[in-house]
Amino acid sequence: MRVKSFNKIILSFIILAGFFFFLVPGATASENSCIDCHKSVTPFTEEQKRFNQIRIEHLERQVTCSLECHEDRIRNLTTTNYQQWSESVHALKGVACDACHGGDPTQATKEKAHANLKNTTDPESPVYYTNVPSTCGKCHPEELANFENSTHYHKLEALQLAPTCTTCHVPHTFTILNPEDFITTCGNCHSVYKKIAPYDIPLKAEDLLGQVNKLKFNIDMTGQDIFWAKKNGTDVTQAQQYADSALNRLQNLAPMWHEFNLTHFEDELDAANKDIRKAEMLVKPTATPTSTPLPKMPGFIGLAGVITLLLVWYLIRKK
Numbered sequence: 282m283r284v285k286s287f288n289k290i291i292l293s294f295i296i297l298a299g300f301f302f303f304l305v306p307g308a309t310a311s312e313n314s315c316i317d318c319h320k321s322v323t324p325f326t327e328e329q330k331r332f333n334q335i336r337i338e339h340l341e342r343q344v345t346c347s348l349e350c351h352e353d354r355i356r357n358l359t360t361t362n363y364q365q366w367s368e369s370v371h372a373l374k375g376v377a378c379d380a381c382h383g384g385d386p387t388q389a390t391k392e393k394a395h396a397n398l399k400n401t402t403d404p405e406s407p408v409y410y411t412n413v414p415s416t417c418g419k420c421h422p423e424e425l426a427n428f429e430n431s432t433h434y435h436k437l438e439a440l441q442l443a444p445t446c447t448t449c450h451v452p453h454t455f456t457i458l459n460p461e462d463f464i465t466t467c468g469n470c471h472s473v474y475k476k477i478a479p480y481d482i483p484l485k486a487e488d489l490l491g492q493v494n495k496l497k498f499n500i501d502m503t504g505q506d507i508f509w510a511k512k513n514g515t516d517v518t519q520a521q522q523y524a525d526s527a528l529n530r531l532q533n534l535a536p537m538w539h540e541f542n543l544t545h546f547e548d549e550l551d552a553a554n555k556d557i558r559k560a561e562m563l564v565k566p567t568a569t570p571t572s573t574p575l576p577k578m579p580g581f582i583g584l585a586g587v588i589t590l591l592l593v594w595y596l597i598r599k600k
């Protein structure tokens with residue numbers, strides 16, 4: 282009797298296990314074969330392999346890359362395209378490999394998935410650098426429209442010697458440049474040595490993007506001041522209008538940047554700065570003598586002092 286029920290348990294276990302083997306792979310596989318497969322494709326360009334070897338040798342000697350060399354550069358070259366992509370805003374928003382490269386993400390084998398995939402160095406490929414603007418422009422039409430207005434775009438079309446989207450938004454993290462990065466990125470072409478005018482562009486661009494970051498900060502701060510002023514019963518309608526206008530201009534700045542008309546950009550930036558200053562003037566917390574927080578400080582310190590004294594006195598008495 283006992284043996285029979287034991288057999289039953291074993292049998293149900295086997296059936297259940299078999300059931301899971303059938304179900305689980307179907308349930309966990311992503312719907313995109315590019316992602317599934319490339320997750321495990323190791324770095325394979327020659328440069329990536331070389332840098333990976335250097336990294337491994339460093340690790341064997343227990344030298345951390347961040348101490349001995351530029352971790353970022355190594356990281357960029359050794360991590361797989363998948364890994365860089367997986368940390369990007371694109372991954373968050375479900376923009377997968379096939380959105381830019383083409384191919385068929387419903388096919389499980391490499392041959393079928395790659396069937397209509399062009400090599401990245403093929404001028405027909407959607408990610409060949411002169412085709413990059415139109416590939417990105419499918420989802421970023423405003424940036425594309427402004428970029429098409431630029432001298433850069435015309436040079437890219439005519440001479441193939443100008444920056445494209447990926448000069449500034451590097452695959453596959455596709456992040457936005459920091460102001461400091463402009464010196465090297467723009468300086469690659471705009472320098473007396475390379476003889477591509479205007480030569481002051483790297484510094485000017487760095488300064489402008491720095492100003493944009495300051496503007497973002499000021500808009501945030503003013504937003505907080507407006508919130509508190511409203512809570513205290515102040516009428517903030519006018520201030521809110523100025524702040525909205527500044528935010529609107531800020532949001533237009535990023536696409537406008539792509540025209541590379543720095544004078545136009547500077548004018549809009551100035552207008553946004555004026556708006557936010559006006560808003561700030563209206564809601565700035567005024568330092569009235571009656572509501573300064575300073576008198577509170579001695580009160581708190583005094584209270585803390587009395588409590589400490591009482592505590593010491595109590596401890597001494599207890600002994």
Ligand code: HEC
Binds near residue numbers: 316378386390391395
């Ligand atoms: C079954 C595995 C597999 C699948 C599925 C797969 N790939 Fe690949 N892919 C590879 C391997 C391995 C390489 C390395 C180069 C080679 O062996 O061709 C590669 C190379 C590439 C390259 C570089 C080609 C070059 O020579 O420049 C791109 C781009 C690419 N894959 C994109 C995709 C896209 C987009 C998809 C989905 C539509 C996809 N892959 C699906 C395995 C796969």
Ligand code: HEC
Binds near residue numbers: 363377378401452
């Ligand atoms: C938003 C667009 C975009 C997405 C998404 C994207 N790529 Fe790319 N990829 C590019 C561009 C553009 C290039 C060309 C880079 C260059 O010219 O330096 C490129 C180049 C490559 C290359 C060849 C260059 C090299 O490093 O040797 C591979 C391989 C590759 N991508 C694989 C992938 C895989 C795998 C995914 C998904 C995990 C992916 N890409 C997602 C735009 C994209």
Ligand code: HEC
Binds near residue numbers: 420421
């Ligand atoms: C299939 C649509 C699609 C394509 C193609 C695409 N993107 Fe995006 N991209 C998005 C989405 C969605 C976001 C998320 C932000 C948003 O909603 O605008 C984004 C965000 C970005 C950001 C902002 C990242 C950040 O940190 O805030 C940059 C930069 C960017 N993309 C550059 C590119 C470049 C360069 C290409 C071409 C190589 C490209 N994108 C191609 C859909 C796309």
Ligand code: HEC
Binds near residue numbers: 417421444445490535
């Ligand atoms: C010369 C450098 C450069 C080039 C080329 C460039 N961008 Fe940008 N891009 C930037 C900078 C700088 C910002 C951030 C501006 C800011 O913070 O106001 C940005 C911002 C973005 C954003 C985010 C916008 C947002 O609302 O935050 C997207 C998307 C984008 N670019 C797409 C593109 C596309 C698509 C192309 C090609 C058609 C392109 N970029 C070409 C420098 C560049």
Ligand code: HEC
Binds near residue numbers: 436449479542
């Ligand atoms: C790959 C080379 C290259 C890079 C990188 C580059 N530029 Fe240019 N840029 C050019 C060329 C070529 C011209 C046209 C020069 C001429 O007309 O003689 C130009 C012209 C310009 C102009 C003048 C536009 C006009 O309408 O007269 C500005 C502004 C500019 N670039 C800004 C930038 C900024 C900002 C960066 C960096 C984010 C940058 N460039 C990076 C090649 C480049």
